[in-house]
Amino acid sequence: MRTLGFVTLYHPDAALTASNLRTYLPWVNQLVVWDNTPGANDNRRCLDALLADEAEKLIWMENGQNLGIARGLNYALHKVLDGDFDLLLMMDQDSNWPDCGSFMQAVARLHGTDATIGAFTPNVSGLEPQTTDIADKDFFITSGTVLTREAIRGIAPVDETFAIDALDNECSIAIREKGFRIVCLTRHVLNHHIGNRKYSKILHIGTPDYNAARTYGMCRNHIILIRKRKKSLPFRKKMYFIKEYIIYKLIRILLVEGDKGHRLQMLIKGIRDGLTYKIR
Incomplete structure (x- = not known):
């Protein structure tokens, strides 16, 4: 084979x-x-x-x-x-x-x-x-x-x-x-390595610390996926994507990650572009 x-x-x-x-x-x-x-x-x-x-x-x-x-x-x-x-x-x-x-x-x-x-x-x-x-x-x-x-x-x-x-x-x-x-x-x-994980001193919140470009891509693409595959994705999976790539990402940027201004800007852009993308 x-x-x-x-x-x-x-x-x-x-x-x-x-x-x-x-x-x-x-x-x-x-x-x-x-x-x-x-x-x-x-x-x-x-x-x-x-x-x-x-x-x-x-x-x-x-x-x-x-x-x-x-x-x-x-x-x-x-x-x-x-x-x-x-x-x-x-x-x-x-x-x-x-x-x-x-x-x-x-x-x-x-x-x-x-x-x-x-x-x-x-x-x-x-x-x-x-x-x-x-x-x-x-x-x-x-x-x-x-x-x-x-x-x-x-x-x-x-x-x-x-x-x-x-x-x-x-x-x-x-x-x-x-x-x-x-x-x-x-x-x-x-054995698979994911990101460069770091933790906050307060509450010990962890993050893979992806940069601004990946912040944008993760947010945008998962919103597009939810819209494109809305009939195939179970509700719990849709909610997981929203929490992981928007809500929790916002918390991680504010409390743990660096380059906060740029990453917040790209998170907002990712939400906007994901919602306005024309599904083919």
Whole structure:
């Protein structure tokens, strides 16, 4: 069973990224490296040198600008459909996965016996209960998720409105609407780093401390997602998005984060643009 890997880079730490890639490179036949780092950089030279024994597997796509994840994902989806790949493994440069081998073996077994599964996801950071080996899920994060060729045929191309933020939720809904299941293999843990978490001295409020541009993207895109997928999103999920990306984000900016004026401005802009965006 042939697997294409896909990973996006953005100002990567070369040594750390190479170490992370080594944990899953043996389990893919080729890896699309979609480099969103703006301007000229040494990412390719450094990583090719650090991964010399696996460098022939890397398919480099260097843009010189940040085109987001969705554009790169569409490239990878079409490469699966145009080639002889059975599966697509999506990864993040900050994800480390020593357990990838046994996960991919489990995916191959299940894929061969159950055609209803369109996406396989690991237990991200061990947060899922391990009371059963397999758990059906409504949503996944892109890093660590494996899509089947059959599911890809149903959802490609993905909506590039969600260039980065809310892309995983959009893809999850699209897959389920095509009649496929999303399953979490709970015994297989992916180590995934989210943001640069910091805490306030008062009330110990935590935040991943995303910058103003990501503040805007998260707010705008999740509002668009709520509007676009209003029939598919359960009410509790809609409320979660509103609380997480608007209400709680406002509290975090005021009490924890820096660059308050710019981030507040971009939060307000995100609300306005999300509400006025023309749904296609």
